[in-house]
Amino acid sequence: MILVIAVTTFSAHWIEPSHPQKESLRHPFEAVEVQGMQHEGHAMSPVEPGTWRMPPMGDMPMLPGLEMAIPPDEPYLPGLGIDPDMFPMAVPNEVLNLEDGDQITLEASLVRREINGKPYVMYGYNGQYPGPLIRAPQGATIIVDFTNNIEMPTTVHWHGLRLANPFDGVPDVTQPAVQPGEAFRYEVHFRDSGIYWYHPHVREDIQQDLGLYGNMMVAPPNENYYGPAHREEVVILDDILMDDAGLMHFGASTPTHALMGRFGNIMLVNGATDYSIDVKRGEVVRFFLTNVANSRTFNVTFGNAKVKVIASDVSKFEREQWVQSVVIAPAERYVVDVLFDQAGVILIENTIQAIDHFRGEFFPHVDLLGRVTVSEERVAEDLSARFGGLREHDDVQTDIAAYREFFGKAPDIELETTLRIRDLPLPIVLSMEFEKGLYVPPMEWNDTMPMMNWLSTGKQVTWILRDRNTGAENADNHWSFSVGDVVKIRIFNDPESIHPMNHPVHIHGQRFLVTEIDGVANPNLVWKDTAIVPVGTTVDFLLDVTNPGDWMMHCHISEHLQAGMMLQFHVDE
Amino acid sequence: MRQWREHQLTLATVLSVGLTVVAAAPAVVPNALAGPAESPGPDSAVVVKTWGLPPVLPVFSCAGGPVLLAPTKPLATEPSDYYAIELVPTGRVPGTRLSSGVAYSTAALSPFFGVALTPTGEYLHNLEIQIEGLKAPRAGAYVAWITDTEISQIVRLGQLDENFRASGQTGWNKFLVVITREPSMEPKSAWEGPIIMRGMSRSGRMHTLAGHGPFQAEPCAKYGFR
16 A cells, blocks of 8 residues: 655744745655554545544554544644655764863754654754763853754753753743744753753654753762762663654644653654663663653663662662662653673563553553663673662752751642543543543553544643642742742642543752652652652652742643643742 | 551552661751752762751742632642442341441552552552441451452452451552451461452453443454453
8 A cells, every 4th residue: 555645734833934944844745655554444545645644553443433533733744745865864862071161052953863764854953863962060051052943943941950040941931932043042050960851842742752852961070979880871761653654743733642642652762763782791780761752651671680779850869779660751860770690681671561441451561672782791890799789878868858847848839630621522522431430540651542642632632730729720820939948839630530640740940859649758759850640649749949030840741731731930039 | 547658658668678767857957938058068969958047937929919828728648539449248247238348549659759560560559448337257357358350369468457457469450359257367378258348449440342332333252352
C-alpha cells in the first residue's frame, strides 16, 4: 500500500509571513510506503495528503461511533512533504565545558534525524540530538545567545535552575516569545550542583517532543560530593509516537492527546534507539537520568545489577538507598550508581505493568532502553567495597534541618487537580464514564486508550489546578510570596474526576521538599523541582522561596500544560 | 477508624533499605519570613543556612484579591477511599452476618516517595483491614488472606487482632481479600475454615469491554473470552 502525504495546510498563527522557511515548508508531496495496517476500523483516507492518521491501536478494536472522527484541528508536522535531505543531518551532541563568564550560541533549527533507519524532519539545538551537554561549575554564570530558526515562536526554559527571573524562558511572563529568525540573550546561573535540562516553553508537546532538549551538568566544587565511580553517563529518556508512515501529526493550534498526554511507541535514549556502553567487570557507572518524554513515566531497571539512588532534581538525597528500579516522571532527574560485577549483557529496560482497558487486564510490558556489555576483564580500581556502603549526606541533612520547623505547619495553600471536558464525541464521554466506574490506576504507564486520547485536544479538555479555598483555577491564581517564605502547598489528586491521572508537578525558579504523602512523613528527603502526584493521593510540597520574580507552577505532561494546568506566582525581594 | 500513619510509617521504614534514624533538630530555628543568609559550609559544595529573628508573622496574599491565610480546615491527609475494598459478609457463620469491614488499600511509599513498585512493575499495595460488628470466635481465630482472582495463589496476611484489624502488603495487580474463621491459630498456607467476608480490589472491577458498554456488539469470543 502506498500512502501519499503532502504538506499540511499551515493554519497556525505562529508562522510569520516573512519567515524564509515558510515557503520551503510548503513543498508538497512525498510518497511513503505503509508496511501494514495499524488503524483497522478507522475510515481515514490513506491517500489524502496531509491528513490525520490515528495512532496505532495494536489489537484493540475501534470504539464504535468514532470511525470517522478526527481531532478538531489542523494536523501539523514540521517540514511535512519536504525531502528530508533538504535539512542538515543532526549529529550526536557535543559537550561544552564552560567556566564562569563563558558565552555560547544556541540555535533551534529544523534538522534531519534518522530513527530506526528512516529519515524524519525534526528539531535540534545546534543541529544536535540531544542539545549540547552544558557542563559548568556550581556558582558559574554563562551567557547563551539563542537564535530561533524554527518556524514557530519558542523560548528556552532552564529547568530546575534557580536563576534570575528574566531568563526563565516563560513567554509573556519573563520574556516575549522569540519569533522565528529572532534572538534572545540568556544569562544562566548555576546556583545548585546536579543535573538539569533545558527545553522550550512554547508548544512543548511539539518542540520538545521533536528534539528540543538538552542537559546541564553542574559540577560541585567538592570532588567528594558524590561517592566514587569509574565513569559518568548522561542519559536522556524519551519516547516518540510513530506508525509505519512516520511521525504522528500534532495539532496545529492545540495539542492532541490532551487526556493522557502523548505516549510514544518508540523509546529513545539520548535521541536514539541503540544506546549501549561497554564496561569492564566491576565498574561502577554513575547514570544521570532525565525524563524528557511528554507524558510517560518510566520504571527503569538494570537487570540484576545492584543500583543505588544518590540524588534527584536539585540535591542529593539525605542518604543513599538501594533500589530495584528507578521511577522517573516527566522532567524529573535521578542520579544512580550501578555496579556491573558480572560479565555479560545487562539490559536497561522500562519494566511496567501496562493496562489494556478493552480486555480489562494488566499485562507485563518491557521496553528496551539500552544495553550494557560487561567484559570479562576486571576494572583496575576495585570500588565494590565502597559501592557497598550507603553514604549519609550530612550536607543535605544540615540544609534540610533548617526547614523541619515547618514540616508540621498547616498548609498555606491547598490545591486539587481535576479536569473539565466539553464537546468530546459522545462515545468518548460514555466510555470515560464507563471506565471511571471501574478502575483508575495511581499512575498511567501506557496509553490505555489511544483512540480516545488522540481525539481529545486542548480545545475540549481543560486540566485544572484549583485552590480549594478560593476556588481559583489555573491562571486565576495569583499567589504572592517574599524571599525567605517557607510555604506548604498541599495537592490532592482527585480520583473522582471524570478522568483522573497522575501529574508531575513542576515549580519554576525555586526548590521544594516532598514532606508527606497521605500524611506519611517522607523518610529520605531530597530537594526537588518536579514531583509526582499520583491519583488519589495528597502530597505536601514545602516550598523554599529563595528567588524573586514571576514564576510558574504547572503539570509537566506537555499536553496537560497546554490544556491549562498551570498557574503563576510572584516573589518579592 | 484508621491508623494510617503508624502503619505506613512502619512500612516506609521497612522499604527504606539501609535507613537509619537521624536526629535532625536544627541548631538554629528558622523563620518563615526571616530570609536565610547563606554562607559556605565546611563542605564547600554545601550551603549552610543561618537565620535571623522573625519580624512579623507570614502572610501569603493573592495579588489583587483577599489575603490568603492558612486554611482553617486543612485538606485531609488521609488516603482517598477510592481504592478501599468493601468487605462483604457471606452470612455463612453465625455471629458474622451483621459485620462490616473495609480493607483500605494505598500505594506503598518508594525511596523516591512516589509509588513503590515490584521489580516487574506491579504496584505495592498497603492493606489495612478494619472490621466492625464481629464477635470474638468461640474457638479458633479470624484470619485475613489475600488471593489472586483465580484463587491459584493464597497468602496469609495474619490473624485479626482483638480489635478485628490486620495489615499487610501485596504486589498483585488484582486480588481478593478473604476473612475466614480458622479452627486453630496455627499458620496454614491456605484457609481451612469458612469464609466470613470477602472483597475485591478496585482493579478487579476491570473486565473486558467486549460485549459490554460501548463495545456491546463486539463478540467476546474474538478476544478469547467466553
